Amino acid sequence: MKCLRIYASPDGESHFGEVDIPVTMAPLFPNEAPFGLSVHYSASRIRFVHVPAGVREAGWHTPPGRVLAVWLDGIVEFETSDGEMRQVSAGGFVLVEDTHGKGHVSRHPVDGQSLILITLPDGFDKAS
Template sequence: MKCLRIYATPDGESHFDEVELPTTKRQVHPDAVPFDVTGNYPASRVRITHIPAGMREVAWHTVPEPVLTIRLDGSVEYETSDGEVRHVPAGSFVLVEDTHGKGHLSRHSPDAQTVIWVSLPNGLELPPV
């Protein structure tokens, strides 16, 4: 399973890449067909945010800690300091790890949005088994 990632290099510039999340087929209920499930990632906090309609662009900013954002509705366009732009529709998730440097821009769709923020102190590093 792929996850879009925003990160900063030591020089403070932000970039995109994609992280491959390892999955295994699991049957989570006796009557269910097995499906792909990732490992368990330690999380320290979960926030649910409502971004009001009409909030368009958020200036260059960083995040205080690595967060996995899960967009329930609306969409956003992210721009990194290297000039690359990615459109993220509803139903997508993004690992945002640019905790230092210039940061990224967020351009929101004109509609109101609901986003779940999961703080991941170790990013998407799986703990040792």
């Protein structure tokens, strides 16, 4: 399973990357078809967020810590300081870890948007 990543290089510029989340086919429910399951990962906090209608852009910003953002509705557009732009649709998720440097811009639908922010400890790429 692939996860879009926003990160900062040592010079403070933000970029897109990709994280591979390994999954194994295994039963999740008794007597049902197997699902692709990852290992368990730790999370320290979960926050539900609603971007109000009319808030179209969050200018250059960095997250307060490493978060996995899960978009519940609409389409969000991200721009990194290297000039690249990507869109994420409802149901998509992004590992946001540009916690220093220039940060990124996010653009939201005019009618608002809902998401979940999952605060991650260091080592998201390491299973618990």
